[in-house]
Amino acid sequence: METLSLGNWKLTWLNGGVTHLDGGAMFGVVPKALWSKKYPVNDLNQIELRTDPILIQTGEHNILVESGIGNGKLTEKQKRNFGATEESQVIEDLSKLGLTPNDIDIIIMTHLHYDHVCGLTNYDSSKGEYVSVFPNAVIHVSDTEWYEMCNPNIRSKNTYWEMNWQGIEKQVKTFNSEVTVVDGIKMIHTGGHSDGHSIVVLTQGEDILFHMADLMPTHAHLPSLWVLAYDDYPMTSIHAKEKWINEGLKQNAWFTFYHDAFYRAVKWNESKEITEKVERHR
Numbered sequence: 001m002e003t004l005s006l007g008n009w010k011l012t013w014l015n016g017g018v019t020h021l022d023g024g025a026m027f028g029v030v031p032k033a034l035w036s037k038k039y040p041v042n043d044l045n046q047i048e049l050r051t052d053p054i055l056i057q058t059g060e061h062n063i064l065v066e067s068g069i070g071n072g073k074l075t076e077k078q079k080r081n082f083g084a085t086e087e088s089q090v091i092e093d094l095s096k097l098g099l100t101p102n103d104i105d106i107i108i109m110t111h112l113h114y115d116h117v118c119g120l121t122n123y124d125s126s127k128g129e130y131v132s133v134f135p136n137a138v139i140h141v142s143d144t145e146w147y148e149m150c151n152p153n154i155r156s157k158n159t160y161w162e163m164n165w166q167g168i169e170k171q172v173k174t175f176n177s178e179v180t181v182v183d184g185i186k187m188i189h190t191g192g193h194s195d196g197h198s199i200v201v202l203t204q205g206e207d208i209l210f211h212m213a214d215l216m217p218t219h220a221h222l223p224s225l226w227v228l229a230y231d232d233y234p235m236t237s238i239h240a241k242e243k244w245i246n247e248g249l250k251q252n253a254w255f256t257f258y259h260d261a262f263y264r265a266v267k268w269n270e271s272k273e274i275t276e277k278v279e280r281h282r
Contacts (some may be wrong), residue, residue, distance in 0.1 A: 004256075018050055023035065028227050054066070107138070107140065110197060140173055193230070209255075261282075
């Protein structure tokens with residue numbers, strides 16, 4: 001498990017599973033001749049996308065950012081369509097760190113698409129219903145995202161699934177434009193990828209970290225115009241990327257990733273050259 005220290009805090013990437021999605025869809029209108037130089041693609045035109053939650057240990061709190069794809073949540077057809085070749089090992093990784101799901105007291109959800117939220121619930125056959133995997137956690141998400149999760153439209157119903165919100169309703173705490181989750185951790189609603197999408201900003205003294213979530217799912221998505229065909233509001237994504245990436249570059253911030261198969265975190269200089277990095281052990 002790769003780690004990063006931010007002040008007195010420790011970040012650890014857990015194994016949440018992996019998908020392989022169409023590279024064209026992940027880079028939108030960007031020609032393959034350009035994006036394939038930045039991120040490898042297989043013979044099926046798919047790129048590897050991790051779904052690895054970040055555990056933040058502050059000394060007072062055990063916080064998860066996202067939850068992975070879970071176990072037993074995808075049908076065989078969905079596994080084929082999403083290129084899901086590995087399911088979550090989050091609970092096993094927590095155990096290696098001396099923790100259980102009951103020790104997680106805060107969960108930050110940037111948005112609630114299946115590949116981020118499936119790990120929050122599992123099916124309890126004795127109760128005949130889905131139950132929370134992390135029963136002691138307060139789950140933070142924007143109110144816009146939570147509303148659409150529970151009331152999906154004709155497009156979003158393909159990723160907002162009832163089984164992923166049943167069982168966690170009483171744990172969810174929503175916010176409007178931004179919220180301080182704990183001192184030093186702020187969620188900011190951006191929209192773009194989804195109407196309720198948020199980013200996360202961590203500050204510890206002079207150290208700062210930006211988790212851009214699916215506005216910048218991999219290091220290869222650094223250019224502002226390189227947005228996903230999956231984005232509901234691509235121009236909103238572009239404007240949000242322009243604002244927050246430039247803000248991070250000015251502050252010499254770390255940028256962390258949930259989906260990147262190669263980097264867990266990077267720092268770029270203002271010429272957009274990588275100056276520091278945490279590579280994923282492959």
